Amino acid sequence: MPTIARRRYAVVGAGARARMYVEALASTHADTGEVVAWCDPNPTRMSFHDQTLRRAGLPAPARYPPERFAELLDEARPDAVIVTSPDATHHHYAVAALRAGRDVVVEKPLTTTETGARAIADTASTSDGRLLVTFNYRYSPRNGELRRLIAGGAIGEVTSVHFEWVLDTVHGADYFRRWHRDKANSGGLLVHKASHHFDLVNWWLDDIPETVFALGSLRFYGAGNAARRGLGPRPERSTGWPGAAADPFALDLAADDTLRRLYLEAEPDDGYLRDRDVFAPGITIEDNLSVLVAYRSGATLTYSLNAHSPWEGYRVALNGTAGRLELDVVERGHVLPAGAAGMVGRPAVDPSVSPDHPESATPTNSRPAGAHLRLQHHWSLAQDLPIPDGDGPHGGGDSLLLNDIFHPTPAPDPLRHRAGLLDGLRSSGIGIAANHSLDTGQPVRLAESGIPLTAI
Numbered sequence: 293m294p295t296i297a298r299r300r301y302a303v304v305g306a307g308a309r310a311r312m313y314v315e316a317l318a319s320t321h322a323d324t325g326e327v328v329a330w331c332d333p334n335p336t337r338m339s340f341h342d343q344t345l346r347r348a349g350l351p352a353p354a355r356y357p358p359e360r361f362a363e364l365l366d367e368a369r370p371d372a373v374i375v376t377s378p379d380a381t382h383h384h385y386a387v388a389a390l391r392a393g394r395d396v397v398v399e400k401p402l403t404t405t406e407t408g409a410r411a412i413a414d415t416a417s418t419s420d421g422r423l424l425v426t427f428n429y430r431y432s433p434r435n436g437e438l439r440r441l442i443a444g445g446a447i448g449e450v451t452s453v454h455f456e457w458v459l460d461t462v463h464g465a466d467y468f469r470r471w472h473r474d475k476a477n478s479g480g481l482l483v484h485k486a487s488h489h490f491d492l493v494n495w496w497l498d499d500i501p502e503t504v505f506a507l508g509s510l511r512f513y514g515a516g517n518a519a520r521r522g523l524g525p526r527p528e529r530s531t532g533w534p535g536a537a538a539d540p541f542a543l544d545l546a547a548d549d550t551l552r553r554l555y556l557e558a559e560p561d562d563g564y565l566r567d568r569d570v571f572a573p574g575i576t577i578e579d580n581l582s583v584l585v586a587y588r589s590g591a592t593l594t595y596s597l598n599a600h601s602p603w604e605g606y607r608v609a610l611n612g613t614a615g616r617l618e619l620d621v622v623e624r625g626h627v628l629p630a631g632a633a634g635m636v637g638r639p640a641v642d643p644s645v646s647p648d649h650p651e652s653a654t655p656t657n658s659r660p661a662g663a664h665l666r667l668q669h670h671w672s673l674a675q676d677l678p679i680p681d682g683d684g685p686h687g688g689g690d691s692l693l694l695n696d697i698f699h700p701t702p703a704p705d706p707l708r709h710r711a712g713l714l715d716g717l718r719s720s721g722i723g724i725a726a727n728h729s730l731d732t733g734q735p736v737r738l739a740e741s742g743i744p745l746t747a748i
């Protein structure tokens with residue numbers, strides 16, 4: 293039987309998100325791919341991932357710091373580069389890898405700036421390399437079902453979308469602890485987080501965004517809000533703080549094995565603090581955001597994002613010429629104080645992980661975790677539609693996504709789950725334009741922003 297040559301991968305950014313890819317290449321996808329190099333400034337985090345490979349009987353990859361990425365491409369000869377570094381660095385690695393003719397698998401957001409968008413688009417237009425943006429939410433069965441229904445004409449032509457996403461005080465708070473809290477690193481939640489959501493709408497509608505207007509501010513987290521609400525003195529970080537046990541916003545890096553090994557023990561290398569207090573000074577991102585988007589077809593989107601909700605999930609309603617579709621998703625119904633029944637208070641697990649399948653008990657009267665999909669045609673009763681169930685993180689999206697990335701012959705993709713360059717540019721583009729709108733108070737026409745949105 294002929295053996296398939298394993299594809300060689302370099303992983304850039306050996307933090308939490310890299311785990312999904314490294315674990316897949318150490319287990320389910322070990323027969324089709326291998327990690328041949330790391331690129332990260334932090335040796336302790338690269339060692340963490342070495343251990344995953346070693347446990348699977350695989351050799352430790354070569355190590356390169358960021359400033360030696362060009363050498364990595366020459367010496368380790370990866371076929372593809374997986375980019376899981378902080379958002380503002382994505383364009384740098386995507387451009388260098390594409391210029392060398394390598395494939396790129398890049399986490400969302402594709403980029404945080406117009407300059408980054410243009411550089412990636414220009415390089416991609418002359419490269420033999422292929423770029424994939426890993427929008428795992430597309431692969432969640434409930435989101436795919438919405439795409440299938442809309443594409444099949446279930447509500448006729450879509451005229452408008454109303455989309456609300458709420459992040460709770462565990463997951464939402466986590467964006468205010470580390471590099472995301474600085475807009476220069478993440479583009480703020482409009483780029484870092486909402487690019488997932490803008491991509492979903494672009495994909496559901498199969499449409500191109502044209503005009504963006506945004507309002508938003510920091511209303512809950514941050515030192516100014518803490519002082520205004522009369523919160524007492526806060527620590528700079530929570531690990532080792534005597535008040536941590538009773539504080540719902542404290543993250544104890546020492547209490548969780550993965551957080552301890554990936555971050556606490558890695559601090560001496562680079563001083564990266566994973567557990568800064570969410571009310572400590574220095575936050576430059578927003579926590580309450582509203583965005584309007586006009587699409588080429590004439591459809592409009594009204595979108596809102598809140599990062600300090602008591603429950604986590606989303607609601608989307610799509611109005612069409614033949615009726616309306618509504619998807620309501622509760623990912624985590626509540627966050628209770630430490631010690632209460634069914635408590636999901638001070639997190640004992642990585643709070644950055646989306647809570648699709650909460651493990652805590654559901655107390656009486658809780659909002660139950662789950663999803664409801666409803667279709668109502670004009671002059672008809674509403675119908676509750678079944679949603680295919682998915683297993684694992686992001687509603688089952690992650691495992692389907694991994695098959696798409698690592699399988700040598702990708703499965704047929706009639707709903708176009710696989711997201712490429714244009715999808716990355718359009719979703720990041722809305723977030724980048726929305727940031728401009730926040731700065732200027734004016735609507736932004738994407739055609740004038742310099743971000744390429746159509747065939748390159």
Ligand SMILES: NC(=O)c1ccc[n+]([C@@H]2O[C@H](COP(=O)([O-])OP(=O)(O)OC[C@H]3O[C@@H](n4cnc5c(N)ncnc54)[C@H](O)[C@@H]3O)[C@@H](O)[C@H]2O)c1
Pocket residue numbers: 304305306307308309310331332333334337358375376377378379381399400401426428484644
């Ligand atoms: N699709 C999703 O659901 C999802 C979930 C989590 C994270 N992400 C994305 O994954 C990426 C990483 O997030 P994370 O939570 O793993 O962050 P992290 O902080 O845990 O890891 C980032 C890693 O990048 C390294 N790094 C820092 N600067 C670098 C540079 N210049 N070059 C190379 N490496 C550098 C850090 O040392 C660290 O090891 C982000 O882009 C984020 O948006 C996506």
